[in-house]
Amino acid sequence: MSGGLVAVPAPAGQQTVRRHNRALVLGYVAEAEPVSRARVAEHTGLTRGTVSSLVDDLIAAGMLTELSAVRGATGRPASPLQLNRSGPAGLGLEIGVEHVGASVVDLSGTVRVSRRVASDHRDQPPDVGLGAAARLAADVVAGAGLPVAGACVALPGLVDAAGVLRRAPNLPRWDDVDAPERLSALLATPVRAANEADLAALAELWFGDVPADFVHVSADVGIGAGIVLGGALFRGPGGCAGELGHVVVEPGGPACSCGGAGCLERVAGLDALLRAAGASDVEALVAHPGPALAVAAGSLRIALGAAVSLLDVRTVVLGGVYARLGEDLREAVAAELATMTPPVDVRIADPATGGALRAAAASVVRALISG
């Protein structure tokens, strides 16, 4: 280490080691907070000197904060460390077919401000949805009063590795839209993009109570699935895994915007369920679902039955509009899948996880912590 006035950059290898150690320290504090420096050293296997130097840097960077000293059973009083709730924050955005959402989480992943408003994007050019998301984001960021380190936007379609929305069948004018680039310019912060259904599955994984292997179905106008295997999101080699909404459940059925016919989302997506129930909106559907339950359960039997058999995943989580339909739909889907061996555990998504919007925001702070 240089004690002089001019900082001498450490060689590349040392920088890599330091970055790795920094992530170790931050990761352990995130898991065990509040925690003493001594415990961090013990757990990470780093020397106390190394831990102290890293912790001092992390406090200076606003990532960690030291609580007032507490006296343990023995020894000197220690000042426990925790993630700095006033430090760098993550901004989550969601652009749906008929809504936008924005949420700010602090470093601990706690939601500080979150809003969701109606905004119709079906036949609109991308600027309408991007502008609505950016305006809502500005309000939410101002309300949270935290320094935003970056943002992630949840999009209802195929998002490639570069974050470009390649295709969103229910947003026909959004093909090949570089949403991160356009939102970065509007928000003056780095923005990533991810598929909404993938983020909804991550919300269950990070904040819910699910096993390490499950499929989360996210239903709205479109339907997507997030596949989690061994505690990690499975996106497929092209990032397009989980397009459950375009599995054919009714051959020769209604034409789909993907070019196919009889796809799950045409038969059991929000529009089809509203028609089946004779309902004008989601609230009316939830109040009197009627035949919509059997329609959804019968279609999900085909699509989810195939997914479960292919992946050997035994837990299915119903999210989005399906979660709003609650226990009645859960029972109907469980009954449809009851003949499968081994049995399938059908659950309703936990609303307390905060869904795709919170996961989008949390992905930003998780990236800061893992370095």
Ligand SMILES: [Zn+2]
């Ligand atoms: Zn389709």
